[in-house]
Amino acid sequence: MASDTIQHRNPVIEVSHVCTRFGDAVVHDDVNVTIMSGEIFAIAGGNGSGKSTLLREIIGLQAQAEGSIRLFGQDMAELRGQGAQHVYRRLGVMFQQGGLFSSLTLAENVAVPLREHTDVSAELIRDIVAVKIATVELPMDSADKFPSELSGGMRRRAALARAIVMDPELLFLDEPTAGLDPIIAAGFDALVLQLKAVLGLTVVMVTHDLDSLWRIADRVAVLGNGTILGVGTMHELSESSDPIIHEYFHGPRGRAAQSQYEVS
Amino acid sequence: MTGTPQDREPHVLIVDDATIRCEGSWIIPHLTMLNTLLTEIQWPLVRDLVWDVVNIRAMDTGGAIVLYRTMRELRSKGHQVSLEGLRPEFEDLMQFVSSHWDRVHPALPVKEHKQENLKWWVSRHTGHMVNALAFVGEATVHMFRSLRRPSMIRWRALFHSLDRDGYHALPITGLLAFLMGVVIAYQGAEQLRQFGANIFVVDLVGISLFREISPLIVAILIAGRSGSAYAAQIGTMKVTEELDAVRTLGLSPMQLLVLPRVFALVIAVPLLTVYADILGVIGGALVASSQLNVSGVEFVGRFEESVALRHFFIGMGKAPCFAVIIAMVGCYQGFQIRSNVDDVGKRTTIGVVQSIFLVIVFDAVCSIVFSWWNI
DSSP states (O other): OOOOSSOOOEEEEEEEEEEEEETTTTEEEEEEEEEETTTTEEEETTTTTTHHHHHHHHHHHOOOOOEEEEEETETTOOOOTTHHHHHHEEEEEBTTTTTOOTSSSSHHHHHHHHHOOOOOHHHHHHHHHHHHHHTOOOGGGGTTTTGSSOOOOHHHHHHHHHHHOOSSEEEEEEEEETTOOOHHHHHHHHHHHHHHHHOEEEEEEEEOHHHHHHHHHHHEEEEEEEEEEEEEEEHHHHHHOOOOHHHHSSSSSHHHHHHHHHOO | OSSOOOOOOOEEEEEETTTTEEEEEGGGGHHHHHHHHHOOOOOSSSSEEEEEEEEEEEEEEHHHHHHHHHHHHHHHOOOOOEEEEEEEHHHHHHHHHHHHHHHHOOOOOOOOOOOOOOHHHHHHHHHHHHHHHHHHHHHHHHHHHHOOOOOSSHHHHHHHIIIIGGGGGGHHHHHHHHHHHHHHHHHHHHHHHHHHHHHHHHHHHHHHIIIIIHHHHHHHHIIIIIIHHHHHHHHHHHTTTTTHHHHHTTTOOOOIIIIHHHHHHHHHHHHHHEEEEEEEEEEEEHHHHSSOOOHHHHHHHHHHHHHHHHHHHHHHHHHHHHHHHHHHHHHHHHHOOSOOOOHHHHHHHHHHHHHHHHHHHHHHHHHHHHHHHOO
């Protein structure tokens, strides 16, 4: 879809032969994915298919039993201390619950990466934070509120603002639109598209929001039965013969989302 | 980061009086350097300034913000500013920053500090007191209701609490009470030996332990062990919306959570106090026989005639009161936690400090009252 506009498409994330087990339960059995720079890559699949686990493994929050995961060509399992720190500075993560620090205000939360990793002056930090808060379309008067005083949608936006404050090359979104009303969810999709266009981000998102899959994902990987059932654009996947993928995209909700997308 | 991150230090030079030439990477790691460069520059006095930015190799939002900010500043001083040679990939970024900047201006609101005047202070504290009174009242009503109809008592929760907060506290209370007995006897030994009044160590150990030390030691330990746990448990339940679930299921948090804990401590604390009495006296007796030549037989004989039973009952009378204070304060602080993880730690600490404080105040009041009554 967007391949023509990207000049240098090189792999940013390479997941090869990943297996994950929790006790006897096999979550992943030989998962292979390559995510290229500049694309919006979605990981889809039913509840319990191991989407979030895969995301956590890619970020390095959880270790896989077998296989390797490379970010920017570096194996996260081999990186210790400083090396991993360096990789972490190049990525931003928006957690499902936001992961905002409850003892800090919204503005302070967004400022954390700048304050910890750079020596930028407080005044300049304030300007950068203000622009990022405006970017995610949060009102300025919420800047001094604590996370507990924000609504779920606002918290999600605040988490996104924190994730992009350092202009990461790679942005991870865990269920960005889950639990948001359709208008705000659509706004979120538009925001992600805009960020990708302006900042040249690579976005990896876990979602089962079919609307947002159709609207913004360049490529989608469908997880199921512990493995990748299919990778491709939404059009390619909607023509897949795999029964689970078929079920996923041609259930009542899947068809509604597709028809809506194709009309617009 | 847009473009290839060829990491070059940024430079800002003024050439031929009206052109500002920018070079290098305008990215977040170099922002501080950029900022000092830009503030130290002597801007030319001509009206039209041209920014030659063709050599900016990399730029991110941070760099764009600095550039945009400086340009705005120059404009406000009456200069005409134009950008020249901005790479197409950065044009979007500048556009993006400028459009958002205009919404940001005037910058972030400055934090207003709450006026800590007397009125505010008084209203806050009376609010707390009213809350606490309401809690005590509600708990009392529920307590009497359950005493009238014992089937309403959550026996499972009660026994669970009894096991965790009573039985499992045995080793630590026993050890501490034993050591307190040893300490009191040692401290007394030196003084008593000077007067040859060795035998009075029995009065010293027995009366002080029974009346004061045992109930206090047990209360302080239980406040630290269980009072804090109550606050944290109930608070966490509030954060995870379990309390709301309890209410919407038509159950009473008082009945379900508070009363079993209060009853459990009312049973456990007096029992632990008896246990502490015994171990404390054993500690005292050991020191008496080793340091003061008061044998076990002598110790027991003197104990029977000098330590009146009322001392034991005074201690035992205070123990359940301490228990109610600890359980109520712990639970109350738990309910005060708002849906905020930070609050859990704060309220737990407040709970422990407050319950120990109230226990000691109550104990002091008892001492005064008992001395009036001469008991």
